[in-house]
Amino acid sequence: MALPPGRLGESHARSSTSKMLGWLYRVWISLSRPLFAVALAMVAGSILILITAPGSLEDRLNTVVNAYQYLLQGSFGDPASLSYTLVRVGPLILAGLSVSISYRAGLFNIGAAGQIAVGAMTAGIIAFALSGLPGIILVPLMIIGSMVAGGIWGGIVGLLKAWRGVHEVVTTIMLNWIAFYGTDYLISGPFKAPQQSLQTPAIPAQAQLPAITVFYNQTLGQFLPPIENPEQYLTDVSLLIVLVILVAYWFITTRTAFGYEIRVIGNNPRAAKYAGIRTGRNLFLAMAMAGALSGLAGAFHLMGQAPYQLLGSTFAIDPTGFDALGVALLGRTTTIGVLLSSLLFGGLRQGGTTMQLFANVPGDLAYMLQALVLFSIASEFLPAIIRALRSRSKRAVAPAIEVPLSGPIVGDPLIVVENETVIERELEVPATAITSSDNTPEERPNVEEQSSERIEEGH
Structure with a gap:
C-alpha cells in the first residue's frame, strides 16, 4: 500500500537519520x-x-x-x-x-x-x-x-x-x-x-x-x-x-x-x-x-x-x-x-x-x-x-527477582535477589475473606492457581 506524501517524507527522513547514525x-x-x-x-x-x-x-x-x-x-x-x-x-x-x-x-x-x-x-x-x-x-x-x-x-x-x-x-x-x-x-x-x-x-x-x-x-x-x-x-x-x-x-x-x-x-x-x-x-x-x-x-x-x-x-x-x-x-x-x-x-x-x-x-x-x-x-x-564497565553497569541495575521455593504458602520464605544478595521474606496474604459481588462468601481458590495468577499479572 502506498504511503501518503507526508508519511513518505517522514519515513525518508528517519531512514537518512538512521544511516547517518550508523555511519557515525x-x-x-x-x-x-x-x-x-x-x-x-x-x-x-x-x-x-x-x-x-x-x-x-x-x-x-x-x-x-x-x-x-x-x-x-x-x-x-x-x-x-x-x-x-x-x-x-x-x-x-x-x-x-x-x-x-x-x-x-x-x-x-x-x-x-x-x-x-x-x-x-x-x-x-x-x-x-x-x-x-x-x-x-x-x-x-x-x-x-x-x-x-x-x-x-x-x-x-x-x-x-x-x-x-x-x-x-x-x-x-x-x-x-x-x-x-x-x-x-x-x-x-x-x-x-x-x-x-x-x-x-x-x-x-x-x-x-x-x-x-x-x-x-x-x-x-x-x-x-x-x-x-x-x-x-x-x-x-x-x-x-x-x-x-x-x-x-x-x-x-x-x-x-x-x-x-x-x-x-x-x-x-x-x-x-x-x-x-x-x-x-x-x-x-x-x-x-x-x-x-x-x-x-x-x-x-x-x-x-x-x-x-x-x-x-x-x-x-x-x-x-x-x-x-x-x-x-x-x-x-x-x-x-x-x-x-x-x-x-x-x-x-x-x-x-x-x-x-x-x-x-x-x-x-x-x-x-x-x-x-x-x-x-x-x-x-x-x-x-x-x-x-558494561558488566559492572549491568550488575548495578539488575532488578529484584522473587523466586518461590516450593509454592507461595503463608509463612513460607521467598528468595529475593537484589544486586546478587539473597534475602528471605515472608509471603503476606490478606486475611479478608473473598466475597462475590452479592457479598456471599466464595470458596478460596487453590494456592497454586493463585500463584499462577500472580505470576501472569506480573507480580
Missing part, C-alpha cells in the same frame, strides 16, 4: 581503539619523561610540555616541516597498504623492507640501462618495473604458502636478507659509481620526479599565484599518485569480488574453501599485490628524493618496511586508518629530531611512543575496559 557509529568503532592507543602512549611517554628528566617536579612537567610541543612543531608546525613529514608519509602509506592487503587474507607480511629494496634496485637498473629515453617513457617503465619486481618477490611467498603451506613469516624474513645482500652486491659491484664506494650514480634527470611546489609553479602557477621558494618544500609528486592508489585500494577491498574473497579467506579459510573460493590463487594474488605496492614505495623514494641514487647497506636499516607493520595494525587495515596512522608515524619520525634538539629529550622517545602505541593495540586494552 562505524567511524567511532574504527577510530576509538587507535585514538585510545595514541592517548595511552602519550600518557606513558609523559611518565617516562617525568622519571628520567632532571630537576624538580615543576621542571619535569615543563619538560613534558616542551617535548610534545616541539614534537608537534617539528612534524606539522609549519609548511616546511609538513613537507618533510609528507616525504616519509608517501612510502609509509604504500608499505602500510602492502601489509594491510596481505593481513586481510590472513597473511602477515614481514617482507615489506625486502620488497622495497628489490623495487628500488629494479627502478635504478632500468634508469641506468635506458638513460637515453625521454622522461615520459622512462618514468612509467621504472614504475612498472619496480611493481613487477616487488610482485615477484611477494608472489614467491604466496606461492610457497598456497602450494606447500610454508609459513609466510619465515619466508618473508629470509627473502628480506636475500634482498638486502643482493642489492648491496649490485650497488658495490656492477652499478657502482666511478671512484665512489657503496653507491651508484644518480639516476638521469628525466627520471627524477619534481617537487609538488615546482610542478605547481610550472602548471597552475602560470595562471594562479605562484609559490615562493618552492625548493624548500621537498614533497614530490609521487604523493599524488599514492593518494590515487589509496582510493584504488579502498575500491578493490570493498567493492570487488576479489576483496570479498580475501576477507572470507582471512576470517575462515576452511569455510572459504567449502564455499568454492580458490584460496591458493587468492593467497598468491594478495601477496603479489602486497609486494608490488612495497616495490613501488622503493621506486618513488629513489625517484623523488635527493640524492637520487642507491646507497649500500641502507635498505637493512631503513625503518619504512617495519614501520608499515605498525601503520597497518594501528589503521586496522582500512583506507582512512592507514592514511592517519601513516601521518602519525611519519610525524613521530620527523618531529623526534626537533624534540631532541630543543627540548633536551632523547630522540628515542619517538620510537618508544611507536612501541607503546602498538603495545596498546595488541593488548586490546580498550575492549577489555569497555567489557568490564
